Amino acid sequence: MFETKLTRLLKIRYPIFQAPMAGGPTTPELVAAVSNAGGLGNLGAGYLTPEQLRSTIHMIRQLTDQPFGVNLFVPEQPIESEEAIDQMTAYLNQYRIELGIATNPLLPKFSESFEEQVQVLLEEKISVFSFTFGIPPHDVIQAMKERGTVIIGTATTVEEAKCLEVAGVDAVVAQGSEAGGHRGTFLKNNSDAQIGTIALVPQIVDHVSIPVIASGGIMDGRGLVASLTLGAAAIQMGTAFLACPESGAHATYKQKILSANEDATEITRVYSGKAARGIRTKFINDMHHYSGTIPAYPIQNAMTRDIRQAAAKSNNPEYLSLWAGQGLRLANDGSAAAIVKQTIDQAYVLVKAMEKTLQEEG
Template sequence: MWTDTAITRRLGIAAPIIQGPFGGGLSSVKLAAAVSNTGGLGSYGANALDGQQIKDLVAALRKATDKPFAVNLWVNDQPVALPDKAAFAQFQAFFEPYYRELDIETPAQPVRFAPDYMMQIEAALEARPPVLSFVFGCPDSAIVEACRARGIVTIGTATTPDEARALEAAGIDAIVATGAEAGGHRPSFLKSAESSLTGTLALIPQVADAVKIPVIAAGGIADGRGIAAALILGAAAVQIGTAFLACDESGAPALHRDALFTYKATDTALTRAFSGRLVRAIRNRLFDELETQANALAPFPIQNWLSGTLRAAAIQQSRPELLSLQAGQAGTRLRYRSTAFLMIALMRETEAAVARLGAQRNA
């Protein structure tokens, strides 16, 4: 049975389908719970939350589902060098025309650009989500050990076989192998993201052969054919992002979700312009205009914070051209706005794809 895999057994879930976490406020308890309640593993991207918010989040997820779920953190164990006033003003100058256009005040420099990672870890260990997934690096093996001692399953994210080996050596329980088709940031951490762009079809068997722990395929999967293919390539589950982001229950604003169903969603590309890290997003005006300044943009996470300062006003004023519209290459395959319908379709389609293969073999 295709649903009986190392991941479904380990996590105690019915289907090897994981809803990818979304950082930057695009996750929702409703979406994660809907996926977990229909047999998959719902995830919540908690990168922007502080310790208390993480504890509150885990409590809210437990209330919304009695099934396993995952909380996701961005590995951030290098101190961020804060810019001085003059450097910050220079970085911010790129955004001044947009502040004027949206008629908002120039925001003041924050005390920090991202929450404290170790405080997030401490809170997550205390809250004990069933699964803690990591992206953008390899968590310290002491953290992985602390998770294991508390019964928390750990998942790491790799874009190359070497990254997968590093995660396995740190004691991680399972690995998301993310192909270049995926929406969101390239989570590469050993080599540059630009030189870690293997596509899902080529990456999955490489990673499956490189490590003994189960592999979860991510990138460009949005229907049952993709799930069946990933399982055949050696994955024990899939992680789907864009197709879940498009559902009504997701935390993405309506103008982002709507854009995913338009022809524009077929025009995605990779850029560092939005955040300072390579990200796959729909090409729009902000994408193109920031790209022309690419050499002078602020580093991550400062650029991420700066582009985020336009968000609330752009959403309120219905200006999708001034938002980072992250999306993967599966844009043309999106059909459902209901998480439950999407889950039913994915299950049926995978069943049918696996049956077709069996029939071909016996013909």
């Protein structure tokens, strides 16, 4: 019943994508469990070294023979003043002292080499390549196409979706403002693009001819039916999978996901320098009073990494980045396979009930 253009293209059973979530949640077990359950598991590989990326792909392949996707961050070349960096380093020292780690650390590496990550994906001939934060160079898209890889970009506005289509992607994720994690916004004039999923999806559907994947605040079968009704060919759910046993999210983070309400999140740049939606923490609240400039992504991301790692070790959620969408109350800790199954079963019941109502009325 839920076959779409995308399920046929990707050779998957259900139009349900588990969102790529870089930074740990999308373990090989989670990706494989979703693909084995008939959806599309996606590895968030933006922060992985080329070696980690290759070995993780091999681990997933040991757990599933079904298609899965790998997601990267399109790189940015930030320019930041030394003054802003020095001021931030000094400010962050208060947290380092509190967490018992070294103050004034040397600036770490900002990000992994996109070119080397892409090289691994080309060698591994992955089924699906998705990306966010921009559009990869033409030769990357071309090389992926030559290997038969399905390419999926991320848009937060109609304009971005149109640019992605022109660049040659096979499908586009329409990321609404409810979404957890980083905003995929990449056109500079759209820097504040915060269009809700229900408004964004049909507008993108009307302006591109490639399949659209609805994302942001979708947590169950109701969200699936609504998205298909809006013209989407699949859904991508992140927060819905964060608390499941296969997710690699920290235990304290999972507890927060399971106990927080729909109004617990905000969009903030304080952890990484790029707008992202997460559960409010002491760190976010403190940073509202920071008078300096927050260094651009990925500099700020690298600068707060030692603090986030120390917070994880001491089970302190207040300094962790607790990325999450607005559908929080609908999250549960069922297995990944159960989440896929519940979503499909609920959608099926809803569609049948709608058919019945229409027949009775007609």
